[in-house]
Amino acid sequence: MMMIEMRAIRKTYRTGRVEVEALRDVNLDVDRNEFVAIVGPSGSGKSTLMNLLGCLDTPTAGAYRLSGESVAGLDRNRLAEIRNRHIGFVFQNFNLLPYASALENVELPLLFAGLPANERNERATAILEKVDLADRMHHKPGELSGGQMQRVAIARALVNRPTMVLADEPTGNLDSVSGRGIVGLFQELHAAGQTIVMITHDMAIARIASRVVQIRDGEIVEDKSAAA
Amino acid sequence: MRFAAAEIALVLRLFQADLAHQRKRIALTVIAIAWGTLSIVLLLSFGEGLKRSLSKGARGMGEGVAVVWPGATTRAFMGLPSGRRIAIREEDAELLRRCIPEIETLSLEYARHIPVTAGTKSVNTRVRGVEPEFGEMRNLHPQAGGRFLNAPDMAQKRRVVFLGEELARDLYGTEDAVGRAVQINQSSFLVVGVARKKLMMGMYSGHDRTQATIPATSFKAMHSDAEVGNLVYRPARPELSGRAKAELYRVMGRKHHFDPEDTRALGLWDTLEMQRINRDVAVGVQIFLGIIGGLTLFVGGMGVANIMYAVVKERTREIGVKMALGAKARQVMLPFVLEALLMTVIGGILGAAIALLLIFGLAALPLENEAFDLLGRPTFSPVIAVTTALVLGTIGAAAGYFPARRAAFVDPAESLRYE
Numbered sequence: 001m002m003m004i005e006m007r008a009i010r011k012t013y014r015t016g017r018v019e020v021e022a023l024r025d026v027n028l029d030v031d032r033n034e035f036v037a038i039v040g041p042s043g044s045g046k047s048t049l050m051n052l053l054g055c056l057d058t059p060t061a062g063a064y065r066l067s068g069e070s071v072a073g074l075d076r077n078r079l080a081e082i083r084n085r086h087i088g089f090v091f092q093n094f095n096l097l098p099y100a101s102a103l104e105n106v107e108l109p110l111l112f113a114g115l116p117a118n119e120r121n122e123r124a125t126a127i128l129e130k131v132d133l134a135d136r137m138h139h140k141p142g143e144l145s146g147g148q149m150q151r152v153a154i155a156r157a158l159v160n161r162p163t164m165v166l167a168d169e170p171t172g173n174l175d176s177v178s179g180r181g182i183v184g185l186f187q188e189l190h191a192a193g194q195t196i197v198m199i200t201h202d203m204a205i206a207r208i209a210s211r212v213v214q215i216r217d218g219e220i221v222e223d224k225s226a227a228a
Numbered sequence: 229m230r231f232a233a234a235e236i237a238l239v240l241r242l243f244q245a246d247l248a249h250q251r252k253r254i255a256l257t258v259i260a261i262a263w264g265t266l267s268i269v270l271l272l273s274f275g276e277g278l279k280r281s282l283s284k285g286a287r288g289m290g291e292g293v294a295v296v297w298p299g300a301t302t303r304a305f306m307g308l309p310s311g312r313r314i315a316i317r318e319e320d321a322e323l324l325r326r327c328i329p330e331i332e333t334l335s336l337e338y339a340r341h342i343p344v345t346a347g348t349k350s351v352n353t354r355v356r357g358v359e360p361e362f363g364e365m366r367n368l369h370p371q372a373g374g375r376f377l378n379a380p381d382m383a384q385k386r387r388v389v390f391l392g393e394e395l396a397r398d399l400y401g402t403e404d405a406v407g408r409a410v411q412i413n414q415s416s417f418l419v420v421g422v423a424r425k426k427l428m429m430g431m432y433s434g435h436d437r438t439q440a441t442i443p444a445t446s447f448k449a450m451h452s453d454a455e456v457g458n459l460v461y462r463p464a465r466p467e468l469s470g471r472a473k474a475e476l477y478r479v480m481g482r483k484h485h486f487d488p489e490d491t492r493a494l495g496l497w498d499t500l501e502m503q504r505i506n507r508d509v510a511v512g513v514q515i516f517l518g519i520i521g522g523l524t525l526f527v528g529g530m531g532v533a534n535i536m537y538a539v540v541k542e543r544t545r546e547i548g549v550k551m552a553l554g555a556k557a558r559q560v561m562l563p564f565v566l567e568a569l570l571m572t573v574i575g576g577i578l579g580a581a582i583a584l585l586l587i588f589g590l591a592a593l594p595l596e597n598e599a600f601d602l603l604g605r606p607t608f609s610p611v612i613a614v615t616t617a618l619v620l621g622t623i624g625a626a627a628g629y630f631p632a633r634r635a636a637f638v639d640p641a642e643s644l645r646y647e
Contacts, residue, residue, distance in 0.1 A: 047645075056552060056641040077556045084554020091644070095549040099241045112554045156553070 001068050003163060003195055004030035004053065009062035011048050011218075022048040023218045026062070030164070030197060035190040037209035038199045045218040047168070050199050054087050054166045055079045067163050084112050088157025090167035094149040096141040102128060102152045103137045109160045127155045131185065147178030154185060164195040171205060183208060236566060243567055250535070254571065257535055260528035261575025261620075262582065268521030268616055269583035273606035275514030279507070281427065281604030286506040288428030289499060290366040292466050294473065295432055296459040297495040305487045314484050314493045316456040318448075321359075324461070327479045330472040334461040335362035338447045338454045339433060344440050345411040346399040353395060354433060355412055355440045357447020357454070363390070365462050367426060368436060374406045374421030377443050381420075385445040389417040394437035396422040410440075413450055417442065427601055430502050432458070469500050522619050528575065529623035536568050536631035547635050548643030561632035568628025569621070576620040584608060 011023040022045045030036055040046050051057040052064065055071055058079075064071045066086055074082070088109075089095075096105045106124040115123075128137050131151040141149050150170060157165050167186070171179035187208055190196055198209065206212050207226075214222035247254055301312045321336050338357040343350050362368070363376035368390065370376055381388050389410060396405040396419075405419045428435060448454060463472040473496060474488070481488035540547070547560055587606045 051641040054552065056644070057639075080551060080554050080556045083552060087552075089552045091549075095545070095552075095644070097546060097549070099244070108550070109553045112550070112556070112559055160554075 002029045002065075003032050003034075003067060004028065004197075005063070005065040006052075007063040009052060009059045009064065011045075011052065011057070012060045021218055023052070023059070026215075026218075026220055028213065028220065028223075030195065033190070033193050033195055035186070035196045035208075035210040036198070037206035037212045038197065038215060039201060039203060039206050039212060040215035041201065044215045046199050046201075046215055048218075049215065050166065050168050050197075053197060054089060055083050080112075084109055084160060086163040088160065088162035088165045090150070090153050090157045090165060090170045092169035092172040094141070094146075094153045094173070096149060096152055096156075098141050101138045101140055102133060102144065102155075105141070105152055106156045106159050109156060113160060123159055124155070127159045128152070130158075131155045145178065146174050147181050150174060150178070150182050151185065154182070154189075158189070158194075164197055165189065167196065167198040169200055170198065171200075171202070179205075240570075243570055250538075253535055253538075257528070257531040258571055258575040258578065260531045261525070261572050262528075262579035264521070264525030264528035265576045265579025265616060265620060266583045266586075267524040267579075268518065268619060269580055269608070269612060270586065270606060271517035271521040272514060272612045272615065273583070273587050273608050274603075275510070275517040276607040276609050276612060277604030279510035279514055279604075280607060281602060282429070282506045282510045283503070284604075285427040285429030285602070286499070286503040288367060288426050289430050289436075290460075290462065292469065292500045292503070293365055293460055293462045294469065294496060294498045294500075296461070296476065297432075297457065298455075299493050299495045301486045301490055302492045303487050303490045305490070306485055308485055312486075314480075314486055316459055316494070318456060320456070320480065320483070321459065323483065324459070324476065324479060328472060328475045330463050330468040330475060331461045332464040333361045333365050334459060335359040335365065336444050336456050337362065337458040337460055338444060338451070339457045340451065340454065342413055343411075344395065344399065346405075346408065349399050351395060351398050353438055353440060355442065355447075356457070357442050357444040358460075359444050362441070362460060365460060366436070367428075368441065369424045369426075370421035371424050373404070374419075376421055377441065381443045382445050385449050386443060387415055387417045387446055388420045388442065390421045390423065390441040391419055392435070392437040392439045392441075393423045393425055394435075395440060412440065412442070415450060429506070430499055432497065466500055469498055473498060518615065525619060525623055529572070529627045532568050532571050532624065532627035533631060535571070536564055536628055537634070539567070540564060540631045540635045543635075544638055544643045547638045548640045551638070551640035552644065557636040560636045560638075561629070564632035564635055565625060565628035568631070569624040572620055572624025572627065576616070576624075580616065 006026055006028040009023055009026040010021070013020045013022055026049065038046055038049060052059055055066070058072065066082065071079070071082065097108070103124050106128055107120045110120040110123060125137065128134060131154055133148060133151055133155065136144060136148060141152070144152065170186070171182050174182060183205055186196060186198070190210070200206055209226065211223070211225045213220055296316065298313065298315045301308070301310050301314060304310050318336065321334055324331060325334055335358050339354055341352060342355050343352045344355065358377070360377050360379055360382055368376060370390070371393070376390055377388065380386070389412065391399070391405055399405065399410065400408065405422050408419050409416045410419060423436060461472070463469045477488040477491065477494070480494060486493040550560055587608050591605055
């Protein structure tokens with residue numbers, strides 16, 4: 001069973017009287033433990049694809065099965081559950097809650113999953129240690145560097161042991177040194193068996209992925225596995 | 229529940245953040261809620277004070293008593309014409325006591341306006357001759373050092389008098405009247421008691437404070453031609469008042485030959501009715517005041533809702549993030565509802581504290597004033613506390629709920645792009 005099965009996915013936005021086809025006839029399968037980089041220029045439909053993959057949005061047409069489960073026609077609360085269980089988001093601008101500590105930020109997905117406080121604390125602490133932030137756990141995002149903030153965000157994405165990590169330009173807001181650190185972290189995660197889908201426009205970063213999918217004008221124009 | 233506890237900690241932090249961010253707006257809103265709470269508590273307390281004073285005033289003439297006076301028939305009956313005068317006879321009292329078990333106590337009342345004189349001071353006032361039961365029934369309580377008329381006074385036709393407090397003041401100024409002699413109708417009467425001051429809203433033949441009360445037998449001894457002016461009675465229980473009234477007409481009708489349905493043959497005033505109406509009016513006034521207070525509080529609630537809408541807009545991105553992390557609608561909404569409730573509760577506590585301070589401050593002021601006697605003083609009660617808390621809670625929850633609903637319907641994909 002494929003982790004992700006997208007069949008004939010179309011997404012149309014309506015702005016006023018104009019219809020914009022963001023995605024037309026996208027087919028995409030992602031297997032367990034793949035590290036897929038989705039690349040393409042801005043306006044190509046990357047973000048739309050990311051929203052659909054992350055169950056933040058639903059396709060206009062087509063079928064999407066995540067872990068064998070069809071996502072079409074689910075209500076908002078069911079979709080929230082699926083996101084909570086299956087997907088770990090990493091955003092370009094980190095999207096941490098500014099008033100909460102690193103630990104509390106990482107605990108959030110567990111909070112929404114309804115885990116008890118001690119278990120939340122245990123798991124969040126362990127995962128923060130894994131991303132080398134044991135000494136920054138009680139700092140607020142404002143007291144952390146960009147690279148550290150993105151590590152917190154990655155810890156938050158991993159804490160619920162998701163089916164896949166979905167990263168949207170995770171190095172876009174970082175300097176090259178911090179960026180390299182984050183890329184290294186993703187490589188480690190992949191080596192440990194984590195399925196990763198990353199959206200980027202940076203070919204250099206895409207090169208570390210096991211597979212590169214190129215998208216242009218709402219269509220997949222190239223799908224190439226790296227020579228392993 | 230588990231979720232709520234952690235959320236509350238976060239909400240407190242959020243509120244702190246908001247507080248720093250929009251201090252002035254939050255302060256104004258909290259003040260608006262405090263003002264609304266102050267209004268509702270004070271108005272309800274004024275209503276409560278009015279209610280109690282009205283009820284006290286209505287009971288001033290006596291609790292649940294009825295007054296009967298002579299009348300005239302309006303129907304022909306057993307060959308007798310209509311328009312016939314029906315007088316009350318002295319022996320009727322005994323008859324009614326014997327025949328109507330629903331009547332608990334009863335007293336005759338003779339009365340005449342005559343001068344009452346003490347030394348050089350003379351007051352022309354209503355002097356009434358009554359039986360000892362009259363005092364307790366009609367709420368005539370003596371000040372310390374005095375007493376009301378008793379059975380021996382009655383039996384021995386003693387020349388003793390119980391003075392209304394205003395009459396005593398007119399005759400003796402601030403001096404103690406008990407033990408002194410007054411002249412009534414050229415006879416010397418010993419003052420045995422002076423009435424305590426009381427609030428009295430319903431009355432017949434004037435306020436008790438200006439009247440002199442003597443034993444019915446002594447009255448009759450002075451005025452052998454006197455006719456019974458009134459009968460005052462009290463039913464054993466309030467719910468028996470209807471039966472007692474019907475029985476009275478039946479018994480009196482048979483003796484005096486009038487149709488028991490002819491209610492004009494004898495005048496009758498049942499004060500229970502007045503007390504009921506008074507209570508209804510007071511409750512109505514209190515509800516009215518409560519609604520005014522509630523509306524004031526409602527305006528404050530609009531302020532809270534307004535802020536919460538702004539906060540939802542400001543946190544659109546954060547809402548999107550939480551949704552991406554798997555927050556369900558309920559989990560997205562709860563912080564907003566809690567934050568609105570928090571603001572409402574803070575304002576509510578502030579307003580209630582000020583209101584209580586005012587109420588107890590007003591109670592401590594030594595105000596001797598007729599207006600205050602009638603209006604009563606604002607009185608706080610548990611019912612007011614519960615009502616206010618319920619209204620506050622409802623308004624706070626609503627002020628949070630509607631903005632929170634908007635938050636729950638944020639499009640996560642859209643909001644993550646929102647700057």
